[in-house]
Amino acid sequence: MTGFWIRIGFYLTGIAALGWCFGAIGEPRDGWIVAVLLLGTWVVYQLYYLQKTMGWLEDFRLDNVPHGSGAWDLLYSKIYRLAKSGEHQRQQLAETLKDIRSATEAMPDGVVTLDEDNQIIYANEQAEEQLGISNEKDMGRNLINIVRHPDFVSYLNGSDWEKPIVLRGVRDPGRVLQVQLIPYGTRQRLLMTRDITQLDRLETTRRDFVANVSHELKTPLTVLSGFLETLRELPVTEEQRDQYLGLMHSQAHRMQNIVEDLLVLSKLESTTAPAQDDKVSMTVMMERLVNDARSMSRDQHRITVSIMVESIVRGAEDELASAFSNLVSNAVRYTPANGTITLEWSVNPDGGGVFSVTDTGPGIESQHLPRLTERFYRVDRSRSRETGGTGLGLAIVKHVATRHQAQLVVDSEVGRGSCFSLVFPAKRIQSTQPA
């Protein structure tokens, strides 16, 4: 500022000095004329720069700073520096905003910022996908007009946002979202959304599982306690006593089977370690399986075995034996007398191994196929119970398959029979020679 006044003072003093000189040399009037002329020129000069400055400010760019002299030079460099630091701050702000946006985009949860009237200010990608909003089209629109779920509307319009709410079927019927509104700033609101479909499914499975186990154990327990009461309170003949004890024994055995299968399942589910790497000879395994099948069938079925290639499967022998025998025992139990059961081991052209059990039993309707490996799922409950089934067998098979990177394939047709196959990847098979 001082520099500015010094320059102005310097010009005015110069004009006054020149005027005085001319006045001293000639007439005083000449001095005044010279001073007025110089002052006029100086004013015109200032007006010219003022106009130049206006032109620059109208089309303001940092790369076309006008050249000026005197106070104008000072002014231009001041404006330039101010604009430069403003530009720098703007760039920094833009960078920070970009960083914040990238951080919100990277979040697994959906984030929507709203104003006090629920109008959308910004939504990250997850929120766009979960709530069906578009950053391009829906900015400034009221969120309630887009997400019309009644629970959501009353939550947003209410004032109790302490806890999140759970919304089912917002965009598609199977989806479950957890939504929470968090007020911030003076009047803005942050809406957080989280997809909890998977979690909800797990919770439902857990609940169903507890209910199923209780139900499965309740029936034999009721029968057992009924017989115990009868034995304790009523006089029974020796023959009746033996009959009751026999029935009690079969119910106790049933409960034992359920508990044993549950323990196997829980062991399989809780071990994350890869399956052991035993060398399992399929020739020996198939022999054992066919013997078990024959003794279980008691000559009621025609049981054949075919081993296309002698192979070694690398895996946990006890787990594999349990999975194979489950498939074999199913075939024997569900195939009526005189049916045919075929056990087969073959190797695919790509080197993968296939263990299959084919029967000429009742077959399974297609709507049951996707659910067969669910715990306690039985197509024909009474038939399964009659034969001592717990409905856990195929769940165990599925787990064993997964632990060996194998696939359980079920091909079945009602009235014709079923074929259950376990397809192992080539890396688990060592084939020696055709059997």
Ligand SMILES: Nc1ncnc2c1ncn2[C@@H]1O[C@H](COP(=O)(O)OP(=O)(O)OP(=O)(O)O)[C@@H](O)[C@H]1O
């Ligand atoms: N070969 C088959 N033919 C017809 N139905 C079958 C066959 N294998 C399985 N199923 C059906 O699939 C259901 C599930 O089989 P899974 O092996 O899981 O249970 P389970 O045999 O009833 O009991 P578990 O094997 O635990 O003793 C059976 O109840 C039965 O209805």
Ligand SMILES: [Mg+2]
């Ligand atoms: Mg079974």
